[in-house]
Amino acid sequence: MTAWQATPALARAVVLAAVGVLGAVTLGEPVVIVLVSPFLVVTLMSVLQRPRAAARVDHRLDHVSLHEGQGTVSRLHMTGADEVETVTRVAQRVPYVAMRPTGGALVALAGDDHDLNLSPRRWGRRQLGSENVALTSRWAGFRLGVVTLGGQEMYVLPARAPYDSRAEAPAPVGLVGAHRSRRNGSGTEFSGIRPFASGDRLRRIQWRTSLRTGALHVVTTRAEEDSAVLVVLDALVDLGRSDGIDGEASSLDLGIRAASALAEHHVRRGDRVGLRVLGAHDVRLAPAAGQRHLRRLQGLLARTHIERGHLPGGFALGVSGGTVVYVLSPMLDDGVVTAVATASRRGLPVVVVDTLPPDLRMAVVEGTDVALADLAWRMRRLDREDLLRHLAATGCPVVPWRGPGTLDEVLHRLARRAQLPSVRVR
Template sequence: MNGRRLRATVSRTLGAWETTAAHQRAIALVGLGAVLAALGRRPDLLVIVAPIAVAAVWGQLARPRATVEATARLSDVTLREGQAVALHVVTEPVVPDAHGVVTLARVPFVDRQSGSGIALLDDGTATLGVRSTRWGRRRVGTVSVTLTSAWGAYRVGPEELPDLDTATLPVPAAFDASAPTPHPRGIVGLNRSNRPGSGSEFNTIRPFHPGDRLRRISWPVSLRTGTLHVTSTFTDEDAHVILLVDAFSDLGPREGIDGRPTSLDVTVRAAGAMSEHFLRSNDRLTLRTVGAAEVPALGTGSGTNHLRRVLDTLALITPASERRDTGEHALRGVDPNALCLVLSPLIDQTMVSLAHTLAARGMTVVVVDTFPDHLVAGTGDVYQSLAWRMRLLSREAQVSSLRLRGVPVVPWRGPGSLDQVLRDIARRSSAPRLSRR
């Protein structure tokens, strides 16, 4: 499903009109009543079956001849988690005095707004509401259409239409960072560089040089000294951020946007939140996924259009669909001067090894721990609690090995999660270093 286009509109011919069991019973009852009235000389029986005969004849004369085609259409195929969309069903041509019923089957992570998922066709149209509760590519439940003619004499269907598809984008979690992104090296952005130039952050006041802008003149200092002085600033540059998303694990019950998140829910929503923050700061961003099949590597980009591409790529993730992935493709062509953020619950050893590999290459690596706390809180099963305790001890050893190598491991807590570690990285990069002469 990840490799094909989304289907927003589907159509299917409902087939030939067939007599209903009620119409057949009416014809049989009228015939039987007429025979008994003739054999038994009972005209009262004819009076009794006369209304049934009228309904049967009326239904026979009103038999539809046209072939009806049903069309189902979604008002939008790209949703956000928790967003509702309208499902419109239309039958053409409109059959006079016909009644129709549309039913929608129940599927995981798609709620039917009408409750029972049943709607009546009014003048050949019906509308159902559906709501997607979890990110990813979703199939709307099977739509079934049934039409009956006047007096229920003829029926077409129930006929199932092809499934419709939706792409549900993850809702980015709340995230904000007041610390600047380390290693700014681009042309435009909001991060302060160490070099003076055109920017917004104050550097110093110096004498006027040819080529300086007049609006930079500091008139109080110029009047006091008698010579022109200008205000100089630090140049603003953009940084390069690489997001490495762990798709090996999806721990916890899948309850959607209305329930508790799984580990992959936390990872995907955190990736969306970080992407939104850095891209709105005019930084460049690259997204790589490990452990998921048929998810393309998203190249470097910036701006709101790139944010939409990031969310579309995250919606393609199918957890643990490529268990043999070693992550080598994710490390190809990475910028050695970029800030690499590894988002993982640190359950699979592959992600820990990738973090060690990136650190060994001299890259700036930060591991964002997306393990949800509710998985081990209040576990009623004794054996499950013991298993989690043993696994967490092994996980703690892996986290310690990363920290001993100089790779910070930061738990995901939403806004401010990366402030302290980004400040430490910026302070470390500006510290003096030994060099050979």
């Protein structure tokens, strides 16, 4: 409805005023006109101030892409609404999107604030519900609407989880970065003192040692390189309940938020970060650096959806030497466990981040024996713990995600192990 229509209030005022005037004339009682005079005034003022121009309404979001927990505003834009007095707006509620006003309904004067404040509480593509908007003229005589506005779409990126690590990369293989290399070069980390050789820079001369020995000596330093990082996310299953950023987190929630935090941390340190989402489509993003690449990576995480199934027996992570691999998975798929064990035996620095919620209880299908289902789940967890122990025995650490400092000790151990001679299985 895009044209102004008389409201039921105006119709009642017209009927009562007409009946009163007719009754006063018929019965000869002028006092009746006095009784219906308020309705006469309302009818007269509504007709005199009837809107002439057709109004148009539309709504827009201030931001169509933002992180979990952040807020935006859905603004209502009106044209030709000079004669509008009241705006009524009702928005359909959708899961994982908080609104203010809470119910998504507001009534305000045309000159007041009639915008909706929105805050997505979970990552992913969020399709907002449709809205009904009605405009009312002065004296509530005429109304435009209800006008139905289609739902808007927003992309919600994973929350910026507080994560930081001071651990160095186990095997940096790049050109320039913040990680200490195993080879000497033009860095800032002290390595040793050696005799002067042709090509050494004069500013590297160590004068105290040179004067003591009678021969020129120079200071050597470790090179600083960047590292290649691959984040592998298991999207084969989502276990547990998801209540958004303020409540319980499912296994996929933990995995996606941890993947985003790890990627942001390594990009901030200048590393090249790649992404692989395990599922039916096997989404891959080649390693690269920079904030633009991080934004693209987080966008892929936001578009992740559950793809139930199992990985084939010959599945491999497909990474080269020197790449640090983070596998974020509940480790319930045999294909994932086998691929991780194979990569670890090859000598690759692989870290498994366990995303299975600690207090998870499986939902029981109606008609199933609860005790039997609980026994089956406990047996499955015991089998999983046994697999993780065998995986840790191969040199692949398994740690639960705990936010800042989760991987410091693990990466320190991998960096020390990388400096030792080892035999790799090809």
